[in-house]
Amino acid sequence: MNTKITILIIFLFGGIISSFGQGSPYYKGGFKIKFDDKDEKYVRIITWAQVQANYDDSRTPSDTDPDPSDLSFQLRRARVLVYGQIVKDFLVLTHIGVNSLNSNNMHPVGGEGTPQVFMHDAWAQYNVAENHVLGAGLHYWNGLSRLSSQGTLNLMTMDNDRASWSNLGLSDQFARHVGVFAKGNFGRLQYNVAINESISNTLDNTSLNSESAVYQGRNLLGSANAGKNYTGYFAxxxxxxxxxxxxxxxxxxxxxxxxxxxxxxxxHHPDGAVILDNQGELQGENVNLFALDVFYDVPLGENGSSLTAYTKYQYNDYGTNYQFGPYASGNMFYGHAGYLLPGKFENTRFQPYASFNLTTIDAMDDDRTILGIGGNAYLNGHNSKLTLEYQRENFNGQTFNRVSLQAMIYL
Structure with missing residues (x-):
């Protein structure tokens, strides 16, 4: 066999890896195929899967399930991410996968209408100066808050705070926009900013009315008025x-x-929302969201324990009296904290945690609260872990209880 091919196979299946620490001493960043000794020519491959068992006492009958069970199983995520470069100044990334595959949305032969594998990310970027990058494509360089660009490989809670993906399905495709972005740092200040296209076929299919806005600006007003959105995050x-x-x-x-x-x-999405005025004419309304957050992650002593804490305030203006699913004009306060119990990395580690979301809604007198209590069992850092979480949601006079167990492996 050709020597170069043999070396390539060894690199691929042996997992030549580089340091990219995310909480495991065994795994340092995916299969990495190197083509030089300077670490400037390479392809890196990451793959992961999350499988869940869910108990939910709020399931309601439907046409496809007239008597739903409280217990269900689903493939929460299955993804493959690949990126690489030939020279250090240029990089390309692609990310494909499937989400939330379960018995209600599967197809007998995997046909149209199921949660098909689709492109999550695909962008190219260029180093235009030291510590500064420009890029374009289908990207995840979101503004607003840390949770708006939360990775799913190393979550502390069972999943991301859903309302913190604040435009998912409203202006973007599954928390990704097609657009141009810049990112980098000025000393200790990191930044990422983007100008993006907004989607036309938004999830919000609410009928137009004069009482509350709907997120259909680009579809109804056109791309000249409502086609672009602007976002940024600074830490x-x-x-x-x-x-x-x-x-x-x-x-x-x-x-x-x-x-x-x-x-x-x-x-900021100019005319992202629309409402009917007193004469029944379309009127555009700007969507403006702002957030402040703090992230703290620190080892405690020399016994292997650590603390992770996060808190956020977010101001949401989706338009007059807007409310759709987890999104609403108003204010949102969110926080979570976890404590990694003392121990050694080579042993199974445990991390209890708690989270809380309080959302005030302009269109309602009632607030939404979500309390989460759970824990992680790290079998091999984030690369192999089990997560158990109880979640209690109070909203609009109702209480919903959910319990989930998730198994995750990523390589």
Whole structure:
């Protein structure tokens, strides 16, 4: 066999890896195929799967399930991410996968209408100066807050706070926009900003009315008025510098980093929402979202324990009296904290945590609250872990209880 081919196979299946710490001493960043000794020519491959068992006492009958069971199973995520470069100044990334595949949305032969595998990310970027990058494509360089670009490889909670993906399906495709972005840092201040196209076929199919706005600006007013949106996020690193090589924010470093970051961000979509005026004519309304957040992750002593904490305030203006699913004009307060119990990395580690979301809604007198209590069992850092979480939601006079168990492996 050709020597070069033999070496390539060894690299691929042997997992030649480089340091990209995310909380495991065994795994340092995916299969990495190197083509030189300077680490400037390479292809890196990451793959992961999350499988869940869910108990939910709020399931309601439907045409396809007249008597739903409280217990169900689903493939929450299955993804493959690949990126690489030939020279250090140019990089291309692609990310494909499937989400939330379950018995109600599967197809007998995997046909149209199921949660098909689709392109999550696909962008190219260029280093235009030291510590500054320009890029374009289908990207995840979101503004607003840290949770708006939360990675799913190393979550501390069972999943991301759903309302923190604040435009998912309204202006973007599954938290991704097609657009141009810039990212980098000025000393300890990191930034990412973007100008994006907004989608036409938004999830919001609410009928037009004069009482509350609907998120259908581009579809009804046209791309000239409502086609673009503008977003950015800025974080000051008070302790160590966190990597911003990729946009996927780490949920918990499990004591491998000492970080204290203060962030602020925005999202602006001119005429993103529409409402009927007193004469029954269409009137555009700007969508403006702002957020302030703090992320703290620090080892505690020398016994292997660590603390992870995050808190955020977000101001939401989706338009007059807007409410659709988890999104609403009003204010949102969110926070979570977890404590990694003392121990050694080579042993199974445990991390209890709690989260809380309080959302005030302009269109209603009632607030939404979501309390989460759970814990992680790290069999091999984030690369192999089990998560158990109880979630209690109170909204509009109703209480919903959910319990989920998730198994995750990523390579």
């Amino acid at each position: 000051y690193n008070l302790l160590n510098m966190e990597s911003n090589f990729l946009p996927y924010k780490v949920g918990s470093y499990l004591g491998t980093q000492e970080l204290l970051n203060i962030g602020a961000g925005f999202f």
